[in-house]
Amino acid sequence: xIVMTQSPDSLAVSLGERATINCKSSQSVLYxxxxxxxxxWYQQKAGQPPKLLISWASTRESGVPDRFRGSGSGTxxxxxxxxxxxxDVAVYYCQQYYSNLTFGGGTKVEIK
Amino acid sequence: EVQLVESGGGLVQPGRSxxxxxxxxxxxxxxxxxxxxxxAPGKGLEWVSGITWNSRSIGYADSVKGRFTISRDNxxxxxxxxxxxxxxxxxxxxxxxxxxxxxxYWYFHVWGRGTLVTVSS
Numbered sequence: 001x002i003v004m005t006q007s008p009d010s011l012a013v014s015l016g017e018r019a020t021i022n023c024k025s026s027q028s029v030l031y032x033x034x035x036x037x038x039x040x041w042y043q044q045k046a047g048q049p050p051k052l053l054i055s056w057a058s059t060r061e062s063g064v065p066d067r068f069r070g071s072g073s074g075t076x077x078x079x080x081x082x083x084x085x086x087x088d089v090a091v092y093y094c095q096q097y098y099s100n101l102t103f104g105g106g107t108k109v110e111i112k
Numbered sequence: 113e114v115q116l117v118e119s120g121g122g123l124v125q126p127g128r129s130x131x132x133x134x135x136x137x138x139x140x141x142x143x144x145x146x147x148x149x150x151x152a153p154g155k156g157l158e159w160v161s162g163i164t165w166n167s168r169s170i171g172y173a174d175s176v177k178g179r180f181t182i183s184r185d186n187x188x189x190x191x192x193x194x195x196x197x198x199x200x201x202x203x204x205x206x207x208x209x210x211x212x213x214x215x216x217y218w219y220f221h222v223w224g225r226g227t228l229v230t231v232s233s
Contacts, residue, residue, distance in 0.1 A: 001174075040219035042157075049207055049223035050157065093157055097218045100171065101147075101159040 134208030
């Protein structure tokens with residue numbers, strides 16, 4: 001199975017500042033035939049189910065604020081929250097769907 | 113509005129069985145693959161099992177293979193998970209999840225609120 005490793009495990013960011021979450025896969029999740037990265041990001045707030053934020057490494061779901069940006073290719077990916085808001089406090093997970101389905105361990109984002 | 117409502121969770125002894133159900137509404141159920149994803153208390157997410165729209169392709173995590181069986185009834189807009197030989201490590205909140213594809217497994221598009229399974233003597 002492809003192992004997904006997120007870093008850091010947690011981070012505290014001031015309101016309005018940038019938060020950066022990294023996700024690394026043990027093998028490439030870029031499918032050459034369609035040139036797509038099979039990588040998604042989820043947000044899970046306390047007491048709620050996860051919510052899909054981004055698919056195909058960089059495509060935001062409808063209704064997701066544009067301060068959330070996914071980037072990267074191959075084995076290295078990043079979720080950036082450009083200006084952290086109070087409502088962004090959550091645990092964020094990456095997930096690959098290139099081969100079977102596996103999640104990263106999660107990154108907890110808090111307010112400094 | 114897409115809705116997924118899980119049921120069937122509860123407290124069960126190790127070695128016993130439990131059957132989870134998921135009632136889907138607000139979308140054409142037969143057009144999408146479906147999954148079960150679980151989350152142990154205070155832990156991360158783990159994909160458990162998935163099934164394509166026509167049930168021809170079914171997959172399981174190694175941790176549940178041979179013990180859990182996923183199924184669906186498109187006429188009833190329902191997804192099921194039969195869990196046998198339960199272990200303490202199966203204790204988790206089990207989510208029913210809609211894929212964004214029909215005949216393969218992609219990402220987890222819409223999530224239910226989950227049903228809690230506790231395996232303990």
